[in-house]
Amino acid sequence: MNKNDLRFFEEYKKLDLQLKDLLEENAGVSAYLAAMEETAPKDQAAVPGWNADYRQLKHLRRARNRLAHQPENSDSVTTKKDLLDLQDFSRRISDGTDPLSLSRAAGDRSGRVSEEKRSALLWLILLLLLVAVLTGLIIYSFVS
Secondary structure, eight states: OOHHHHHHHHHHHHHHHHHHHHHTOSOHHHHHHHHHHHSOHHHHHTSTTHHHHHHHHHHHHHHHHHHHHSOTTSOOOOOHHHHHHHHHHHHHHHHTOSHHHHHHHHHHHHHHHHHHHHHHHHHHHHHHHHHHHHHHHHHHHHHO
16 A cells, blocks of 8 residues: 555545434445435436546545555555545535535425415415405495
8 A cells, every 4th residue: 555545445434423423324435425326316316427427436435545554565546636635525415515415405495495385475465365355345335
């Protein structure tokens, strides 16, 4: 393992712990990937780059597994880009701009919108009922 591989391995362990805490699971990155797989397609579609993030995280997990199981004297497994991608994903988890956080936020917004639409529709119905009652009263007063 070279220096880059060692740094990658340490950064991966940090991300794994971060995700274990976030998800309250025993398996950090694997649990995050499972949660991504269980996310509804419409929620996945609401997040730009969802599939690319999923593939990238799977790639990073495979690289970590190769490092964990390779002999000490073998060639480098990870690239500088792998390390940067791992650090970027960890930052996005901290910032709440990771795929799962974004899909949950999009779901919350759509729930609020439908709640707002429901409320507006109720007010419209009440207004129409009021207009109908007033119209009936006016007609009744002319007829009497």
